[in-house]
Amino acid sequence: MRLDVVTIFPEYLEPLNVSLVGKARARGQLNVHVHDLRSWTYDRHHTVDDTPYGGGPGMVMKTEPWGDALDSVLADGYETGSHEPALIVPTPSGRPFTQELAVHLSERPWLIFTPARYEGIDRRVVDEYATRMPVYEVSIGDYVLAGGEAAVLVVTEAVARLLPGVLGNAESHRDDSFAPGAMASLLEGPVYTKPPEWRGRDIPDVLLSGHHGKIARWRRDEALRRTTAHRPDLIERCDPKAFDKKDREMLSILGWAPDPEGEPYGRFWRRTDDVEE
16 A cells, blocks of 8 residues: 655654554555655745635645645656555544544555645645545544644554554454444453453453353453443444344343334433443
8 A cells, every 4th residue: 555645744754654554664565655745835935824715713725735746646656556546634524534434445555645734725625636536534533633644643553454464463453443343333342461360350250261152242242331331322323233132132231222113313222220330
């Protein structure tokens, strides 16, 4: 996979040289190019922003440097054999970045990131390049950062760890929170390692039982517990068909019941009686 990042703070992307992403780059699994947007400015001050049309506070990033930068990145990529680019625009007004989207992006051969600053990039830039390639406007959460570089790091790490051969164990992400399949709408439960006793705290006996079926059931139940406690909205949105008989028994203990027929909102509802603390 090829990744290009255009930014006014190239040094912000230094973490791409460490950990799993750095190792993937060293092995040639990930080809990362970080570009300084100011290289495509032509005035003495290297200006990349201007006041917004219509008035208001803040500044807007200009079309010219972004257009020239993206044209240059595309030309270089095509010349070196890359193909099928997709533009990733980090923005709090984008679609939520999810594990499902990370999986989708991990299957693309070339991603180009445009982390903005100030009030964002002139909209015409996104509209222009949407005629040339798929554009994904993504948000990593319901909050606003000073710029999009941190979001680039988040998306890159989430995507890169899904590439074949990046993780030491190819099955490592199978049971992750939000992983496609059985965990698609659940949070992963607690995990433990040696020693079996620490400061008077023991690990659950089932994890020492050697009974793989019971261990799998315990982990599933703990995932349901944690999801109910931290993200009940995921349970509410989940299709009841995603839960088997044992899941439903645990959900009942945790205070959930299927919606009455015809209920328009959600798939499960929270009971207030006979709920386990």
